[in-house]
Amino acid sequence: MTIARSPRVLVDATSVPADRGGVGRYLDGLLGALADHSDIDLVVVSQRTDQERYARTLPHAQVVAAPAAVAHRPARLAWEQTGLPLLAQQVGAQVLHSPFYTCPLRAGCPVTVTVHDATFFTEPEHYEKSRGTFFRSAIKTSLRRAERVIVPSKATRDELIRLLDADPTRIDVAYHGVDHTAFHVPGEEEKARVRSRLGLGDQTYIAFLGAKEPRKNVPNLIRGWMAAVRDRVDPPALVLAGGQGHDDEIDRVAAEVPAHLRLLRPGYLRYADLPGFLGGAVLCAYPSHGEGFGLPILEAMACGAPVLTTPRLSLPEVGGDAVAYTGQDADHIAKDLAILLDDEPRRCALAAAGLSRAKEFSWSSSADAHVSAWQRSIRHQR
Template identity: 25%
Template sequence: MKIAINTRWLLKNRLEGIGWFTHSLVKRMVESHPEVEFHLIFDRKPDASYKYGPNVVMHTVRPAARHPYLWSLWNHYRVPAKLRRIKPDVYFSPDGMGVKNWKGKQLLAVHDLNFEHHPEWIPRKVGEWYQKHMVQYGRAADRIVCVSRETLEDVSRTWGISTSIMDVVYNAPQSNFEPLIGANIELPISGKYFLCVGSINPRKNLALAVRAFSKYRLQGGDAELVLVGNHMHIDSELERVLEESPYRNKVHFVGRKHGSELNAIMSNAIALLFPSLFEGFGIPIVEAMAAGTPVICSNVSCMPEIAGDAALLLSPFDADAWTDGMNQMENQSERQTWIEKGIERAKFFNWDSSAKKLWENIVKTAGNA
């Protein structure tokens, strides 16, 4: 079998969500199937570390596709031309962007339909492009995998696609997270803290976290609040709430963290606060659980599915409930209960089983004549 894969998100030292998804799954498939020829298609010169085995052929297809106009050029003309030369049995696209002007089999991964339901949370031109093209890719695909059952059902409802050609391939922690508590660990602050992890944008609902934190401090709480993540889009509500909070100097933005550094920051937090309004999966939930950190997360979107009974699930619109949850997590016996539940729940999500599930869908796609 010959498989072509869109690997434009594999950027050295710059892996984000889809990049980690691609890396974690493709590496395992390459190593598990030495009899298969894998053609990895990049939009810039790839780093040699992404040649996962001797059965990998790396291709660079220009231009670097980082703008809606260039997405169209890359997916509708440049990549199809490359595929006509490679002649793969299946083309797999981990970012949900299929190709046009090519008649072969396509398997797409869809992470969420945020752009369909809340286009106001992303730049206008990006949202318009996604709304026009992503549904076309989805309806033309031979099969689709989604990172949660909630996303799968959303794709079926919103795009009118049968669930019979869809499957769930879960995300997992970006690395081997584990409890890391003790000496020789560099932390963002010296005292106690609650933690938020994720890109800074309106979807993450960090304004609610700050409101709940301010009430927690007003009631006598002495922990601080650490926010991990890059600023993606302007969050005017968060800016307003911070400006009004008398405890804004107790809120610390520390930028993007990953790997063992993020593991340590998570492990030493009182709890992860994850008040997001919409997610396709919510990777920080399972990373915190694996790191031995209690989780308080929203009770909407896919989050109840991912967290199961191992997190305190609260309305993302009720700041008082989140304040109560923060106080609850300062009770050590209560906290230990959530830690134990979380560690057990995190074991359910692992890249080995997800890679096997993805491979099953590649085989089904190839055989779907």
């Protein structure tokens, strides 16, 4: 009897940024869950700075370092079209997975691509012109060329079908997961450590975690927070953690914050400090204009934090009834922040519901969905 060999899948991890932002969280979580997956033979190509990390965390996978030049985006995109197909041939890949919108036009084997969201089409005003143009073109190309497209939510799938007439039979939904060991309900010591590092003392705070891009709606969050807390005896601070992004309006609005209110912008926090930061907040606010998934609200829920977000695109798929919703304008944000700040029982109920709902999302389930898509791409390659 002949035993079928598990298909060899090459995952391109060269797009992971040094700060382990959104695509880094996605790939680290996915690859970790794939490490012992018996249904595939895994090969990972990474930047040289990540080779040791992946070799350590993926002991049963083959880890290959890409040329040093791929650390620069133009060189990486060029290598993707030439060097990556050659590598796929050298390692005998039966499927090549490109995890960040773009893919080789000719790979010599079926290609699957993750398209994280359709907001480049639905919210074009929130992107720099050149960036928006590039990713809109990349998404259209991937929809044409890839054997299958993987998306993190039904909302993203539906938008691709509605806006671009994408073939629904070639789109697979694979929800993101959350690392429940890394993102957990923090103890008092974890909370205190973060508060000390931020210089908050005993002051309560509202937390935001994410890149400072126009789509994240941070200026209206600042305006809404100012209106909601300016007349309170002990107003909570607003802490905007994460990358700086390219939203220049944030600086202009931040300059309007009254002296008696505290707006903190600490930049990136240590990964180990995120549970204490999210779980130690009086609430986490994420009033985004639209997301392909909304990983920050899932991570906040997993840390036992009450969450206020918007009912835009995929966010209700992630939050369900376990989060509170608000509008995108500053007046709605102010009103709903004030309601939650004055209602501790409601915040406690949201925290408990969010913690329960977060358990429904795992990287193991996401890995299973990816493997199913890869197996389908082999069976039905065009």
